[in-house]
Amino acid sequence: MGAPRLLLGAASLFWGGLVGHPLVGLGIAVVVEARHWTPVRWNFGETAFRNAWNASVLLIGLAALLAWLDGNGLLALARTVVWLPLLLLPLQFVQSYGISRSMPLSTFSMFVRKRKKHAATYGLPFRDVRFCFDHAFLAAILISSSIGRFANDTPLFLPGAAVLLFWALSRQWRAAGRLVPLTALAMAVLGIAGAYLGERAIDSLEDRFTRGSRGSGSDYMLQTQTAIGTFEEVKQSPEIIWRIRHLEGPLPTHLRLASYNSYRNAAWTARRPPEVNSISDDFRELTLGSDPELPVRLAAINVDEAAATAAGLPAFELRGATPGRGLLPVPPGAGSLFDLDADAVERNSLGSLRIFPKNPVARFAVRWNREFNTAEPPWEDTHQDGRPMVPDLYVPASEKEDIAVVAREIGLAEGTLAEKVRKLRSHFLRNFTYTRYLDRTRPRRGKRQRTNFVGIFLRETRAGHCEYFATATTLLLREVGIPARYCIGFSGGTTSRDRKTAVIRGTNAHAWCTAWDEERQRWITVDLTPPNWLESDRLDRPIWQPLADRWQILREDLLIWRSQPGNLAITLAIIAVPLGVGGYLIGRRLWRSRQRLDPVSQRRRVSDESLLTPLTELEKPASRILGPRPPHLPLATWLVGLEGHLSPAAPLLEALQLHERIRFDPAPAEAGLRERLEESARQLLEEIKRGPTPDSRRK
């Protein structure tokens, strides 16, 4: 049994609206529903079904490859699933326009085909399961709609999906009486309520078990907060994240992704200036350069364009995958970005740069200078109780005691900034150990452990990784009046032999402190993690890593090439031409092999009065008693079989005679003949509905 009329068309339109391609949805709807209005059919056999499946598999593979090349990684699967209705259209076409209303399961499975062949070879029994593809197509539409671009933004998804689902199930209620559809409707309402509740439950479970583990996989979160320990997960990855190509001058030692200025309970957040209303308001677009021929974005604060783009400045090129609205790694003294193809690049008050990319892989160049600032100087703010404070000097009360003791022990209060930094560096080198192999990457969950995390590190454990050192440095400098911030990003990297390129991997992720030099009015990098961290972090890479690296580089370079003007057309041509040729060949073959619906079945739909009489209406109810009418048996002859099942008073014979006269008597029919037959047919129908007589039961 296929899907009800118009269901698949409505579902296709639903899908088109939710994925943002309404015209494609309309096209699919027209293709699948046109079968109801055209008599054209094809006698598709098993080979045609298999070819359609192979075509769908090919399209799915191609779509997945394109999505993956686009830099979507594992999300390539989701991107492919979104297009399932279009990719499965060949199968639905052969189902809709084939003479057979079902297709065998062996279409999809090589194993089933092998079994079938084996059975045929040896004359063994074999049962081929057949099913109608309409419902599978509907399921694909609903699933792909759920991950459509606009599905999240509309409250209509669930009601729409529920309506389509129940429309599909409604066919079985035809003969089921009133109670069944009403019960089903009640179940539908409960089901929808359950769907909303279930969604909330899953959401909260997901939130509970994955909180704090998002790391740099979710750049959106990193723009405003990071928990101690999350960066460790990034460090595990040997994958290439960015590639550097040297252009001019030295390469920077640190590339910053984000800065944070507010610390509490083992987590850093970005606290915005008091005059900024929201996080999104804090991000402002970088100023564009004045030369429209040279796309330049000015990153440094209080530096004019000429200085920021001066030819003698150190420069390098970066290439890497850019997640949507993701953070860009730039040196703290970045002056200008050029050759960056993006919809927008924004910077917040703490100097974090985020990109709205046009392409999945970015390539851009950076000019920089240690003297530049991309971050605002320290600003004044107020506590909740109204007392003034400077966020970059604030040490939380829970850590204050331990921080003060250590600062006193080191003698940090005296000396210039450089001397303070020297003392701290010496203290860490002498008394602390760098290690990533703690028994846990995050501070213990106990209240005391998290609130007193830095104190425990400074006075008890004296071992940890870069985030510990960076956090401790920041708080210690704040304690002695130096405004300081916490930064995350990358440091190190594998440089090539000719020192012209470098590769930054996940293992190069790093955290450090940045301190405000009041004298020179700029932020300086203070990285006090023991230098042996670079060797410690060289993880054994898997044996296939070089191959994976080459593949990643090839993919990224291909994507960059594709995004160049003119190259996109070549790419489209490479894909479109074979598809077009294939489509033409298939279309031509279909055109030549088309058939029209059997004229007999068409004749049945003719409502010519000479062919139909009121007795024709009895065929369906009578078939419940007599079974289906054999094709070769005339209606009247077949209805004679009712004789034993109806009461003797039933006007069966009279009705049959009237039917024969109307159908075959060449003489004009008497007046009232048809009405008499209608009356007899009505009585017979009532008899049939009442059921067989006791006499017929005894037979």
Next chain:
Amino acid sequence: MEPARPAQRNKDPVRGAFFHFYHHGSAANHFFRRRIRPAGMGLLVAGIVVTFLAAGQTGGRGTHPVFQLFSLGFSLGLLSLAILPLRRGRLEVHRELPPHATAGEPLRLSYRVRNAGRRRLRNAWLCETAPDPRPGKARFLASREPGEETRNAFDRTFSYYRWNWLCEKRTAYDCETGPAIDLAPGESRTTHATLLPRRRGLVPLDDLRLLLPDPLGFFQRCVRTPAGAATLAVLPRRHRLPPFALPGSARFQPGGDATSRHAGPSGEFVGLRDYRPGDPPRLIHWKSWARTGRPIVKELEDTFFPRHGLVLDTFPEHGDEDLFEHAVSVAASFVAAVDTHECLIDLMFVAGREQVVTAGRGTGRAETLLEVLAGVEPAPEPAFDPLRRLVVRHAEDLAGCLAIFAGWSPDRARLLEQLRIAGIEVAAIVVCQQRPEATPPRVHFLEASSIARDLMNLPRQL
């Protein structure tokens, strides 16, 4: 049974372990497949897909349609299961069985049903449950699926295909439900289901189920409904045959009262003679009596009926049991095709003891032979000599013989030769896996994979 080779013996403990897995797995599969409808299967498959998709969703904000879809499907499935116990029905059912069915041909079973419950029963169907087709462990280990040697080592070790083949082979019938039942309390009606017998023999019908789906159609209850045990005789599958002439000329058999439905001679008019006491009055020629003054009767030609032997080989080689089934089908095809009004057929085979069953004018109907063929089983040991003796004993009465063999071997060739030496005109039809290169005269080979086609290619003169 062939002794297992060392490599196979080593695999038997492994197969033995798999047997238990398949045995219980099949039971679970059968249980769930009867209770999960196609919509429910679709819901489960879609649920798995959506689960994988949902696992890939990152959280953070807003609604998650994937989660909604998953929850919707889960909720509906749960509701369907919850409402299922409320679906009840009590019926009194009486089966109306035909005298027999034919393997491979659908049979319409009628049921007179009465709603013995207090509520109207709607949206329900009746369905017969075939007997358990699972083989025993010994049979599973000893059997070899035809063509098993061509499978790869993995398949041969796991032997899942063997299990599947045995279950398919032993499945008695498939049942398709008829129209939905709609009965008020106390109301009676006739409904039907369609049975497709898959193999010949006596099929028990002792497990009738009432299917009660939930309102959404995902799952259904499968309630046992008493209808009395019954047995259906399923005749062997029959194939179409081209026009043919059985071996042997029409040797005359004494006709007359013993073997004919007509009293006395019934052939062509030969002449007139004087009446003899005992002549039937209908043969009196009244005009001649009137002319001569004494009773004169018409003399008609005696009719004679050829007697053909149909020899069935009931000694298939080990592993050729399927060939035996095909041979029975071929024999049934000939029994059905031969006009037993004009001849006699002696079905001869050895099954424990020597058996001869005759059908023809006045002796028995062709259905009798078909019923015998429905129940014939292969003999445990070859007995070609007793078979030869049986046929030779009837040689005088037979016009010719058609032997139907399940496989070809020197023993069978020798049997044919011996029958020919005994003066019997014999032809053979051999059902085999693969046609041999050289075929002896009057021996026709049919491949098991194309029986119907090869039968249609038989020559007219067998």
